[in-house]
Amino acid sequence: MNLLDAKSIIADLGLAGVLGILFAETGLLIGLVFPGDSLLFIAGIAASGTAAALLGGVHLSVLGLFIGAPIATILGSQLGHYIGHKFGRPLFNRPDGRFFNHTRVVATEKWLKKYGPGRAIVLARYVPFVRTLINPLCGIVRVPASKFFIWNVVGGILWSDGVALLGFVLGEKLKGSVDHYLLPIVGVIIVLSLLPLGIEIIREVRTKRHLS
Numbered sequence: 001m002n003l004l005d006a007k008s009i010i011a012d013l014g015l016a017g018v019l020g021i022l023f024a025e026t027g028l029l030i031g032l033v034f035p036g037d038s039l040l041f042i043a044g045i046a047a048s049g050t051a052a053a054l055l056g057g058v059h060l061s062v063l064g065l066f067i068g069a070p071i072a073t074i075l076g077s078q079l080g081h082y083i084g085h086k087f088g089r090p091l092f093n094r095p096d097g098r099f100f101n102h103t104r105v106v107a108t109e110k111w112l113k114k115y116g117p118g119r120a121i122v123l124a125r126y127v128p129f130v131r132t133l134i135n136p137l138c139g140i141v142r143v144p145a146s147k148f149f150i151w152n153v154v155g156g157i158l159w160s161d162g163v164a165l166l167g168f169v170l171g172e173k174l175k176g177s178v179d180h181y182l183l184p185i186v187g188v189i190i191v192l193s194l195l196p197l198g199i200e201i202i203r204e205v206r207t208k209r210h211l212s
Contacts, residue, residue, distance in 0.1 A: 006039040010046050015064050018043045019072040022160065027076030027083075031132045040069065040160055044167025062168070069160035070153075073125075077135045077152045084139025108133040117143045121151040125159035 002008040009017045021039055025031030047060040108130050112120045117138065124134040138148050 004033060004035060006035045006042045009035075009039060010043060010060065011058050014058060015043075015060050015068065018060070018065070019068045022069055022072040023076040023079075025076065025132060026073045026135060026156075027079035029132065029136075031076070032129055036128065036131065037126075037163055040163040041167040043069070044164035044169075045171035046167075047164070048168045048171025065164055066161050069164055070157045073160045074152055074156040077156065078149065080132070080135025081139040081143075081145070081148050081152070084136030085142070085145075086139070088140055108137055112137060112141065117147060118151045121148065122155035122158065125155045131159075 003021070009021055013020070018039060021031075021034050022036065025034040025036045043060055043065055046058060047062045047065045108124075111124060111127075111130055112134065114120070115123060121134060121138065124130045135152075
């Protein structure tokens with residue numbers, strides 16, 4: 001079993017594995033390494049009529065996925081917010097690593113300041129790394145718990161059920177041949193999810209060059 005591979009998670013752990021990874025990705029810093037977007041997309045396919053052919057007989061419950069996924073992401077984010085609020089900035093005073101580093105923290109802080117808490121929390125769901133870091137950072141900067149909860153619920157439902165629904169619809173429409181399109185589509189999803197972060201980095205580089 002490979003916890004970094006969406007198909008492996010679904011095939012070996014089923015719905016419980018999907019929900020556990022979603023909770024960890026949004027609630028714990030180790031979640032930075034997990035494949036949230038691709039996992040939701042393939043989980044949607046696994047809940048469709050294509051599941052048996054694609055995942056060796058594994059089929060996820062439609063209701064279990066579309067109810068459980070938002071709950072897992074919402075609860076995970078609430079945990080992240082609590083950790084940030086409780087332990088504060090010293091939590092992030094650690095050496096730069098491969099997956100967790102100061103650059104990503106700074107990018108997330110800028111994201112929060114640029115869009116404001118509401119839009120930032122919702123939009124961050126669609127950006128890897130940012131959707132993990134935004135929750136404790138909201139706790140650190142003391143975003144009110146009630147406001148965070150409301151936008152967390154909105155973002156959690158839109159992201160988890162939205163991405164899963166894309167996979168489900170594709171699985172229903174391309175029964176028997178979805179495997180041929182899976183890798184390219186997942187690749188496009190990953191590129192699109194990283195695009196906002198990439199744009200922010202490019203803008204930062206240009207700003208530094210202009211100032212120098």
